[in-house]
Amino acid sequence: MANSMRYSYSIVLLSLLVIILGALITSSEAQDPSQLSLDYYLKTCPKAQEIVRAEMECAVREDPRNAAKIIRLHFHDCFVQGCDGSVLLDDTATLIGEKQADQNVNSLKGFEVVDKIKEKLEAECPGIVSCADLVAIAARDATILVGGPYWDVPVGRMDSKTASLEAANTDIPAPQQGLVTLISKFWAKGLSATDMVALVGSHTIGVSRCVNFRDRIYGDFELTTNNDPSSAAYLSKLKETCPQDGGDDNISPMDYITPTTFDNAFFETLIKGEGLLNSDQEMYSSMLGYQTADLVTKWWADTGSFFKQFSDSMVKMGNITNPDGGEVRKNCRFVNT
Numbered sequence: 001m002a003n004s005m006r007y008s009y010s011i012v013l014l015s016l017l018v019i020i021l022g023a024l025i026t027s028s029e030a031q032d033p034s035q036l037s038l039d040y041y042l043k044t045c046p047k048a049q050e051i052v053r054a055e056m057e058c059a060v061r062e063d064p065r066n067a068a069k070i071i072r073l074h075f076h077d078c079f080v081q082g083c084d085g086s087v088l089l090d091d092t093a094t095l096i097g098e099k100q101a102d103q104n105v106n107s108l109k110g111f112e113v114v115d116k117i118k119e120k121l122e123a124e125c126p127g128i129v130s131c132a133d134l135v136a137i138a139a140r141d142a143t144i145l146v147g148g149p150y151w152d153v154p155v156g157r158m159d160s161k162t163a164s165l166e167a168a169n170t171d172i173p174a175p176q177q178g179l180v181t182l183i184s185k186f187w188a189k190g191l192s193a194t195d196m197v198a199l200v201g202s203h204t205i206g207v208s209r210c211v212n213f214r215d216r217i218y219g220d221f222e223l224t225t226n227n228d229p230s231s232a233a234y235l236s237k238l239k240e241t242c243p244q245d246g247g248d249d250n251i252s253p254m255d256y257i258t259p260t261t262f263d264n265a266f267f268e269t270l271i272k273g274e275g276l277l278n279s280d281q282e283m284y285s286s287m288l289g290y291q292t293a294d295l296v297t298k299w300w301a302d303t304g305s306f307f308k309q310f311s312d313s314m315v316k317m318g319n320i321t322n323p324d325g326g327e328v329r330k331n332c333r334f335v336n337t
């Protein structure tokens, strides 16, 4: 009697164990959409890479700034819910997108370029290539097309069915923030200070609006430039572009030395104390930033080493996936109906 009780007890325990183990295994499988691979579209859309590349060539030939727009788009996508195309969603009656977030509104661009690439992809292989992957591949191509390094882009991301305005407001770094805050925002995404300095190196292309550098040029710009006369001339030019009142949307390149080439001249601007954004100058001049300042100095002296780290860090940032999975959107601006 006691024996058979114990026997059926162990049967129950054993089956419970099997169920729990099974659940554990399937739940880790369910998270597997986060597993990216290089050959994800090899059979389903072999021309995917080619199509994105051809469209990016057109876009960058038309306007080199399109390269900058797409790289920034990928960054702002990956920092909110992972790289899941959430940044691309338009506001609708039922969905609040991220386009009105502090760092995005009147600032984030390149959505038309994405639409055009998506159209071409849908014509070739409908419903196969996600918008999140599209942006990741396009950001790589953008980099090469303006002189930067090549890297293989792992793919297989899903597009989200949701967006988060709140997370976009809290998680995307802002130019007024200090080094410690900036580092912690990258840490929160699994990225190191080294990744941060390398990725910010993409400010070697693209522009900033006056509203984002006014405080810097009427504030501590002079302190960091050591009274260098050429810096003084640069500063007065910036003040012309960006008056104390008005002109919020007037733009100036972040790397004035080679504004449309992906190189390491941006780091030179920081060493001269001529970083346009306060957040950029912090990487070199912050009293807490001896480690980041060393990286700036190193990559200013060695383009190859900067390019290698930039490629690695872009892959790492692109690896941030949304654990909720999702779908392959037909139109990058809207979830499928």
Ligand code: HEM
Residues within 6 Å of the ligand: 065, 067, 068, 069, 071, 072, 075, 106, 107, 108, 109, 173, 174, 175, 176, 182, 199, 200, 202, 203, 205, 206, 207, 208, 209, 210, 212, 277, 279
């Ligand atoms: C410390 C973190 C960062 C801060 C505070 C920051 C801030 C900014 C700001 C304020 C602008 C100008 C936006 C405007 O005025 O409309 C900008 C532009 C840009 N950012 Fe960053 N950024 C950061 C990191 C990054 C990263 C990690 C990337 C890419 C991997 C990136 C890529 C770009 C590019 C390419 C542009 C130029 C966009 C264009 O010309 O349209 N930034 N950033």
Ligand SMILES: *[C@@H]1O[C@H](CO)[C@@H](O)[C@H](O)[C@H]1NC(C)=O
Residues within 6 Å of the ligand: 034, 035, 036, 037, 154, 312, 315, 316, 319
């Ligand atoms: C990125 O993800 C791929 C595939 O999941 C993996 O093979 C690779 O090691 C990851 N790279 C980094 C830098 O995290």
